Structure formats: C-alpha cells, structure tokens
Amino acid sequence: MALDQASFESLLREHQAMVFSLAYHFFHNQAIAEDVAQEVFLKLYENLHRLESPAHVASWLRRTTTHRSIDYLRRGHVRPEVQLEELPETPDLPGAADPLLHERLRRLVASLPQIPRLVVLLRYGEDLDTGEIARVLKLPVRTVWSHLYRALALLREKAARYLGEEAV
Amino acid sequence: MSRLEDELRQALRRREPPAGFAERVLARAHPRESRRPSWFHWRWLAAAAALMVLVVGLYFFEERRRRLEGERAKQQVMLALHLTGSKLRLAQQRIQRFIGPGAAFQD
Amino acid sequence: MRYSIVTLLAAALPLGAQQITFPPALEKLSAKATQKVNISLDTSLLGFAGQLMSEKDPDEAIAKRLLSGLKAIHIRGFEFAKAGEYSQADVAAIREQFKGPGWNCFFTVEGKEQSTHICLHRQGDAITGLGLLAAEPTELTVVNIIGSIRPEDLATLSGKFGIPQIKGEVKTLLERKAAPAPKKE
Numbered sequence: 164m165a166l167d168q169a170s171f172e173s174l175l176r177e178h179q180a181m182v183f184s185l186a187y188h189f190f191h192n193q194a195i196a197e198d199v200a201q202e203v204f205l206k207l208y209e210n211l212h213r214l215e216s217p218a219h220v221a222s223w224l225r226r227t228t229t230h231r232s233i234d235y236l237r238r239g240h241v242r243p244e245v246q247l248e249e250l251p252e253t254p255d256l257p258g259a260a261d262p263l264l265h266e267r268l269r270r271l272v273a274s275l276p277q278i279p280r281l282v283v284l285l286r287y288g289e290d291l292d293t294g295e296i297a298r299v300l301k302l303p304v305r306t307v308w309s310h311l312y313r314a315l316a317l318l319r320e321k322a323a324r325y326l327g328e329e330a331v
Numbered sequence: 332m333s334r335l336e337d338e339l340r341q342a343l344r345r346r347e348p349p350a351g352f353a354e355r356v357l358a359r360a361h362p363r364e365s366r367r368p369s370w371f372h373w374r375w376l377a378a379a380a381a382l383m384v385l386v387v388g389l390y391f392f393e394e395r396r397r398r399l400e401g402e403r404a405k406q407q408v409m410l411a412l413h414l415t416g417s418k419l420r421l422a423q424q425r426i427q428r429f430i431g432p433g434a435a436f437q438d
Numbered sequence: 439m440r441y442s443i444v445t446l447l448a449a450a451l452p453l454g455a456q457q458i459t460f461p462p463a464l465e466k467l468s469a470k471a472t473q474k475v476n477i478s479l480d481t482s483l484l485g486f487a488g489q490l491m492s493e494k495d496p497d498e499a500i501a502k503r504l505l506s507g508l509k510a511i512h513i514r515g516f517e518f519a520k521a522g523e524y525s526q527a528d529v530a531a532i533r534e535q536f537k538g539p540g541w542n543c544f545f546t547v548e549g550k551e552q553s554t555h556i557c558l559h560r561q562g563d564a565i566t567g568l569g570l571l572a573a574e575p576t577e578l579t580v581v582n583i584i585g586s587i588r589p590e591d592l593a594t595l596s597g598k599f600g601i602p603q604i605k606g607e608v609k610t611l612l613e614r615k616a617a618p619a620p621k622k623e
Contacts, residue, residue, distance in 0.1 A: 171360070175353050183348035197348060201356050208360045265342035272343065287336065288343035319335050401486030407477045408487045408501055411511050414475065415581050418572040422554045425547050 171208055174217065178224050179204070181289070185228045188284050190235075191273035199235055203227050225289065226299050229281050236277065264322075271321055279314035282307055458569060458582045460514055461531040467516050467578065470523045475515035475579075484508055508585030514578075521551070521575035529553075529573050532580055536569050543569075551575050 182203050187196035206227055207220070214220055272283050278300065285296045293311065297304045468474050479487070488505040491498040518524070536543050536557045543557035552574045559567030565588075570581040 172353070172357060175356055179352055179356075180345045180347050183352065184343075184345040187346065188343050193349065197352060200348060200352070201359060204356045205359055264338060268338055268342040272339070283339065284343060287339040288345070290340075315335065318339070319333075322335065397486065398490075400483070401490045404479055404483040404487035405490045405498075407479055408484070408505065408511065409497070410475070411477050411479070411513050411581070411583075412501055412504075414513060414515060414579065415568075415570060415583070418554070418570055418579055418581065419556070421572065422545060422547065422556060425554065 170217075171211060174207065174220055175204055178221060181221070182224055182228050184288060185225065185284060186232055188269060188272060188288055189229075189232045189280060191269055195235065199228070199231050203231050206231075222299070225285070225291075229285075229299060232281075233277055268318070268322060271318055275314055275317070278302075279310040279317075282310040283314050283318070286311060457510065457512070457567075457584050458532065458535045458580075460512070460580065461528075463528050463531065464514060464580070467524055467528065470518060471516040472519050473517040475513055477511060477513040479511045481509050484511065504587075504591050507588060507591070508583065510582075510584040512580075512582040512584075514580045516578045518576045518578075523576075524573075524578055529571060529578065532571050536571065540566075541569065 179200070183196055183200045186199040186203075187193060190196055190199070203224060207214075207224065210223075214223055272280060275283065281300060282296055285291045285299060286293075291299070293304050293307045296302075297307045300307070302310075468476075484505050488502050491502040491505070493499045493502070516524070533555060535541075536555055540559045540561065541557050542560070543555050545554070545556040547554045553571070554573070555569070555571040557569040557571075558565055559569065564586055566584070566586060568581070568583040568587060570579070572579040
C-alpha cells in the first residue's frame with residue numbers, strides 16, 4: 164500500500180508519542196524533544212514515497228529519531244552530557260515508594276553516554292529486543308548486549324540507594 | 332526481572348507530546364509542500380520531461396522526413412523537366428523531318 | 439520562316455491553368471509497362487523541392503525560378519516491351535481534355551504509329567498550364583504542368599533539360615516581354 168501525503172496526518176497522530184518520548188528521554192528536555200520530534204516528522208513527510216507500508220514507518224521513525232537526536236547533540240545545541248559519576252549524591256528518601264524515583268531514573272538515563280542511553284531507551288522505553296535494537300542503531304548484537312550490561316550496572320550503582328538494592 | 336528494569340520501564344514509558352504538537356507539525360509541513368515539490372510533483376516533472384523529449388524527437392523526425400520528402404520532390408522535378416524537354420526535342424525533330432533538311436531550324 | 443517548338447510555345451497567347459484527369463484506363467497500363475514514371479507534385483511538394491534547390495547549380499537555379507510560379511506537376515510515362523500494348527482509345531480521353539475550355543494545342547503531329555500534342559492553357563494574358571501528350575509505338579508520355587509560366591522562364595529554359603535552344607528573333611521577342619516598360623518622363 165503506497166503512502167502519500169493524505170496518510171501523513173494519521174501516521175503523525177499514531178506515532179507522535181513514540182517519537183516524542185524517545186527524544187524526551189534522550190534529552191530529558193521537553194523543548195528540545197519537541198524540536199527534534201518535529202524535525203523527524205517533517206522528514207517523514209518528505210520521504211513518505213520511499214516507505215513501503217505503515218509497519219515500515221514505525222521502524223523508520225525510531226531509526227530517524229535516534230539519528231536526529233545524536234545529530235542534535237553534535238550540533239552543540241545541548242550542553243555536554245553530565246557524566247553519571249558527576250551527579251551529586253541525593254539525600255536518602257524514605258521507602259521504596261519514592262515519588263521522585265522515576266524522575267531520578269530518567270535523569271540518570273539521560274546522563275548516560277549516547278549509545279548506551281539509546282540502548283536503554285529502546286530496550287525499556289520501546290520494549291525492543293537486542294536484535295531489533297541492533298538493527299535500529301546499526302550495531303552488532305554483541306555490542307548492544309555489552310552496552311546494555313554496562314549501562315544497567317552503572318544505573319544500578321547510582322540508583323541502588325533509591326531502589327533498595329545492593330550496589331554491584 | 333530486576334526491580335531496576337521494572338522501574339526503568341515505568342520511568343521511560345511513552346508520554347504524549349505537548350498539546351498542539353501535531354498541529355504545529357502539520358503547519359510546518361504544508362508551507363514546505365509549496366516550497367519543495369513532493370514526490371508526486373517530481374513524477375509529473377519527470378513525465379513532462381519525458382514528454383518534451385518525445386516531442387523534440389518527433390519534431391526532428393518530422394523535419395528529417397520533410398527533408399527527405401523535399402529531396403525526393405526535387406529529384407522528381409528535375410526528372411519531370413528532363414522528360415518534358417526530351418519530348419519537346421522529339422517533337423522538334425519531327426518538324427525537321429516533316430519540313431525537310433533545307434529549312435533553318437533553331438537547335 | 440524558322441520554326442521551333444519553343445518558338446511556337448513562346449509566341450502562343452497566354453492561356454489559363456487547367457489540371458487534366460488521368461483516366462483509369464491509363465493507370466491500368468502500369469501493369470503492362472516494363473518501365474513507368476509516375477510524378478505528382480502538388481504546391482507543398484514543389485515548395486519543398488524549391489527550398490532544397492541550390493542557386494549555385496545552374497540547372498537547379500533555373501528550375502527554382504520556374505517552380506516559383508507553379509502549382510503542380512503531373513507526369514505519367516510508360517515504356518513497353520513491344521508495340522501495341524496501348525490503344526488510341528487509351529489516349530483519346532487525354533486528347534479530348536486538351537480540347538476543353540482555355541486549352542490551345544498549338545502543335546499537333548499525328549501519324550499512324552505516333553502522335554504528339556503540345557498544348558497551353560491560359561487565363562487572360564497569363565499562361566497557366568502546359569499539357570504534352572507524346573504517343574510512340576513503345577512509349578506513352580503525358581505531362582501536365584499547372585501554374586504560371588512566364589515568357590522569361592521559357593527563355594532561361596532554352597537549351598536546358600533537353601529543351602531546344604531559342605535563338606534570334608524569338609529570343610529577342612522574349613527578352614522584350616521580360617524587360618520592364620520604360621518610364622515616361
């Protein structure tokens with residue numbers, strides 16, 4: 164089924180949450196996320212004729228969002244990522260039901276290096292398996308596993324206190 | 332599955348973009364449509380270019396055909412004049428035979 | 439008196455143009471002919487031909503000037519392996535057309551085995567057509583030239599394309615006809 168400009172709006176509404184979320188969690192910044200998301204959909208508009216089907220659109224959007232996000236960083240629009248190790252220790256907060264836990268996790272993820280950050284986002288935000296992540300990022304599966312393992316280890320270390328887990 | 336992974340899933344779940352996001356994208360997309368032709372317009376441009384090549388090709392083909400036709404007509408004109416001239420000469424020779432060898436003839 | 443075909447042609451009164459019709463009987467002679475000529479050139483084809491004629495070639499330059507006034511040239515020519523392949527009835531229909539309005543056959547030779555008719559068609563003072571019918575034992579030729587034929591064109595045709603040359607008094611006569619009238623002071 165050929166895609167055309169008439170189907171663009173329905174595709175936009177169907178996938179806007181996915182694109183925006185990826186960008187938002189990558190930058191942890193709503194304004195930048197909207198900027199990047201708009202660019203992604205405008206590129207979709209220009210390239211609709213090259214996409215074979217609606218199913219193809221979803222994977223194309225994920226790929227384009229990750230590439231656009233990395234480009235955006237490289238263009239210097241965003242201040243350099245803060246290294247996880249530089250994040251200040253937060254004071255102890257009571258119990259497992261930490262209302263700020265998710266926000267804290269989001270900030271931690273947003274401070275990961277670019278590729279491990281994307282691996283985590285695609286794994287836990289988009290629920291992709293490592294094979295799918297490898298295709299989106301054009302990396303070997305082994306490399307994806309390696310990034311995921313190290314990112315989780317780092318996140319566990321930094322968030323152990325809030326998760327009630329032992330740091331590894 | 333560890334608690335970290337559970338919490339990550341919840342923290343990184345999809346969230347809707349700010350209100351009006353789709354409208355802002357559509358507003359930016361439509362001006363671009365007039366600035367930069369869509370794939371649909373490029374197809375028409377390609378079709379127009381192909382048609383122009385065809386028309387120009389037909390024009391040159393027609394010109395060549397007309398020229399060949401003209402050359403053939405020219406040869407036929409020359410043949411017609413020679414043929415007519417030879418019959419006129421033949422008629423004159425008959426006059427000469429009829430009137431006799433003594434007459435002064437133009438030749 | 440000196441005679442020549444072209445002399446008679448030039449001295450003839452201008453006649454009007456007329457296209458003759460080739461009867462079906464004549465067209466059927468193609469099947470018997472060992473060689474045939476079929477020329478039909480209308481105004482547009484004569485125009486094409488004229489455009490391609492070179493002023494540098496003497497014959498083509500003369501033909502080009504002649505073509506400028508012509509509307510059509512029609513020729514049917516047949517050559518047969520032996521005598522008797524066509525009958526007088528086959529040529530009678532052509533001959534009769536040369537007797538039609540505006541036609542004047544100023545030269546006619548008729549014998550047992552051959553005949554020649556040279557005719558001009560006029561409208562007012564202008565020569566507007568030429569017809570030629572040459573019937574020989576093994577050849578038959580019909581020529582019909584339609585259009586304006588000027589006396590000066592005849593002078594230039596003299597000696598060209600096998601046409602007999604015009605000399606002496608007739609040539610002077612043609613040159614006078616072609617020359618512009620002197621201005622009155």
